[in-house]
Amino acid sequence: MVATSSLDIKYLKDPDVRLMLRVRDGDENAFSQLVQNYQDRIVGIFSHILGDHEAAEDLAQETFLRVYRTRRGYQPNAKFSTYIFHIANNLASNTRRKKNRRKEVAMPAGQTTAFGVRPEEALAVEKSALMPARQLTREELRAQVRESLEALSDREKTAILLHKFEGMSYVDISTAMDMTEPAVKSLLARTREKLRVILEPLIR
């Protein structure tokens, strides 16, 4: 049976929460519906974070598997989008940790790596007077924006993408990313500032 605390009732208005409750009760069609509702959104976020569509699909599939496996213990304590992006964020964090253990070495800001300058520094140089003064084509602009996203850390990317494309509030992002609300505010301010520094020359 569905728990009927006031908190739960608030989230029962969310149609996806109701679908998930049906999944919890063994309705396979409801799960199929949820996959269809969220697959593009999850794959989209992971694609931007990982920069690899195939890897994004694998991780998105893993996200849905985890939702399915944990269905029996599901309680509607948040919007369904917050719930699923929390799982997605955990998976992305795990993947990031594994990747870091394998090969990545963190470099302090301002230092160049053994492979050259850091992406944001490269972009900062590009935005300077070295850049040819001409109108960028739409494709070039798109590539620059894509590159600007690469300059962000995975956490920054996740926060900005959830905010931008999922329209999540700071509270929802804090739930999805296991952070406090002030920490989200600070993270997003820092991220937006980075983007501003990188993209400002393109705006002018």
Added chain:
Amino acid sequence: MKKIVRVSTDLRSNLVAYLDGELDEETSRDVEQLLAKSEVARHDVEMLSRSFDLLDMLPKEKASEQFTQQTLATISALENQIPLADRQWFQWSRRLFVICCWFCLLIGSAYGGYIAGQKLWPSPTEQILEDFDFYNNLDHYEEVGEIEFLKQLQQQDLEDALQGIFPEPADPAEGEVSE
């Protein structure tokens, strides 16, 4: 040339939250007052807003057409790999088995208790049934009359006597002939 002074980090954090509509009314008013006064702050807000809007140019990635089917098939395959103990039907069967065991134990205990009760406190009817042979032969026993004779019978041929079959007394005439 006019020197551009940057807005502090705290203030910038509030500018972003202001753009995102995440500030309370009072802080929003403070930010609006700042924007009214500071050209630098206005410029920063505009740049923050326009750079954020540029993210709309990012390609919209979509899941492949087979994604739903693949995901559901993978889940179905994994579901079949679930260990026996974790399967729902097995858990129900196990519960049913436990219930049956308890039920049998209850029935066994009740029967044992009944039997024990019968042994400890036999009913008058049971006692009569148990002594039926005795009552059946009571007339014969009364004919015997005394206990000493009964003991003698017991030493000789108890079973027949108890069934009321007594040895034929020796024929006196037969004795005379033989003599």
